[in-house]
Amino acid sequence: YATSPVCTPSRAALMTGRYPQNTGSISNDLPMLDEMETFATVLAREGYDTGYAGKWHLDGPAKPGWAPARKFGFEDNRYQFNRGHWKKLGEDENGPKVAAVNAKGQPSYDVAGADETSFTTDFLADRAIEFVTRKRDRPFCFMVSIPDPHGPNTVRAPYDTMFDPAPFRQPGSALATGQKLPSFAQVLQDRFNSRQMALYFGMVKCVDDNVGRLLAALRETGQLDRTIVLFTSDHGDMCGEHGRYNKGIPCEGSARIPFVIAAPGLIPPGMVIEEALGTVDFKPTLLGLLGIGTEAKMEGRDASELFRKGEAPADWVDRAYLRIGGTGKGASGWVAAFTKRHKLVL
Template identity: 55%
Template sequence: MTKILSTAFLLVVSVTAGAAGTPPPNLLIIQTDEHNFRTLGCYRQTLADQQAFVWGKDAVVETPAIDSIAQRGAICTSYYATSPVCTPSRAAFFSGRYPQNTGSWQNDRPLSGDIVTFAEVLRRQGYSTGYAGKWHLDGAGKPQWQPKRKFGFTDNRFMFNRGHWKKFELTADGPRVAARSKQGDPSYSLAGADQESFSTDWLSNRAMDFIRKHAGEPFCYHLSLPDPHGPNAVRAPYDQMFENTPIRPPATFQTEYPLPKYIGSGAKNAKLSFRADQMSLYFGMVRCIDDNVGRILALIDELNLTDRTIVVFTSDHGDLCYEHGRLNKGNPYEGSAKIPMIIAAPGKIPAGKRIDQALGTVDFAPTILSLMEMDSPDGIEGRDASALLVGNADQPSWDDVTFLRSAGSKPGWLAAVSDQYKLVVSVADVPWLFDLKSDPDELINHAGDPEHAADLQRLAQAMVAYAQASTDPHMESSEISSALKSLVQ
């Protein structure tokens, strides 16, 4: 009994130690799914017009609530999904480990039971923790509410494992998908969803309920919205909000430049037709998300929590949205792999901060724990980027490169990315080097240009070091290992 009381006392002390000074910060994370960064106003402001308005000068979504987070904190302009597919990207995000070392190296692979997430670290320090929305780290279950393994999220009643459902409801037996097929199975149908039952609204309401309940104690809450991932469907009035917007195909939708062979044609995209109506619905989903972010931020302000709540807005990966004649994700193109990362941390991150150095989802856990003045658990492979965010005068030099990998059991491609360059080495093609400054559309391979030889070798050497340190099985491919060997000589 004495040991139990001592443990409880230590937990209370850990979250109230700052009572005489600064209270420990809350953490709220809002994560979307398959979100193209160009749909956010704060990201368009960081881009040249040609890149900011790829669907047309007037084809934009106004996102004032999300933009306000960037205005109060930092926007990371070169932030990437460590593996641009749902499960492996999320595994890296929560664990701080590379996907191949989490058990979740491709979709529907369950997260290893020995993983200690940042949420578990906070829970052990006495934080109230919770989660609502898509998880996608507990195997193939669909929707599979409230997974038994919580990974630090004590209140996971509204966590579901898989799916992009559009309508939810609360029943006597707990939450469920409200849209049903004729056979009674959960359906992706919109089914008359309204501002109470539509997925984004419903899940946001669950987050707001948690925040109200735990406003008087340190909390960590993760809101994982299944939109704007397809199917492209959204409730009124968002379904018609952009239907008259002049949306055109991106300049790269049809181009004379060849696709890299590692991209492949893919039956799903081989004869893709541009559909403005689908993009208008995608825009509608983004606007609905922003309006709900606004509701949540207003509640935090109403409860006088703004000055002690770290707010993060991010996504698990992008969506090409017709760039390069393709949809969805899974490749290293910017639209697929580059994602939003916006962090407001009052009293820690200066307002209006811009971080251009390359970062990845694997860097999130060590960075957020450092910002909250907590140690990272054993096994962390990501980097602590808190010095970049805080802007300390004595911050160490930063190696401007992050690493991406294809998902799946077979070697596909590896990428090393800096703020300016992207090297992709694959089993299907020669190495490709993109210059993201001179060629932001990623059309030209600079790997053979003498003026880029030093940059090519630097990234190749970094990729070899990464693969060895993280035991990446992609290096077992003779094509990848041979290509890298030739580049680093």
């Protein structure tokens, strides 16, 4: 689960192993505190070659905000940008840039003309491949943060027509009536759009294909069998459930996220973990798998033994805590405890 299912607080939790109230990033666009230690800080200290490409969203309101000065352990962050769901990127003698602009010359989300080199998902995958195939004499850690799937629901050809809108139907939860549901799950005015869902699936397929390219590059360079690969997200999307879109509520569509890990020699392939975990558990678990310690405080749990054995340790508590802290504008928040069977939201 996303420890806080909106971009900034979830990302801060993943990076640090701390809950949002301790990172400074309790809601979107609030910068992470300078003193936060990320997993990249630890790995860089251990001699890893570290890098990052893609959306960051932990450096305040800067947009796009290329290569933030505060690197938090990601030494090569040339292709890191702070905010925005740009669809077309490029590069010139001054460095990376948003390649689409509006009539005023300002960066734009326009997807027109994007192709397999300039569409953001492809562009970032290319930068990741360049990094991981670079010759080096030390281990590396690279994070590629692809903004999609995320609104605006646009994607380059052929993905924009790859899925037929016709089979997509309203989720059953959007048609429910007469249920006594909490406010976060009440059905809003339905805005279901099958074309938007077809484009969403197109974005996912483009991400999938580019992850495949990255894995192929690791395989071709003989690194795949000795590299830990992690695939996850900072939040989900309601995609029409309860007549809602986007995220920020404790429903499964918003809060439940993918987490796929391949760790050759450490985690048996094909294992499925049912216990409830959150993005706050990412850093301690990764460091646990690598056998690397840190003295920095973390509220997240080290689930490495659970992953290695497929069985929870005797002292394991099957519970993930989530929260939304509202915003600086006074919006109300919520806290929740999830297990693999139950959900409590306050």
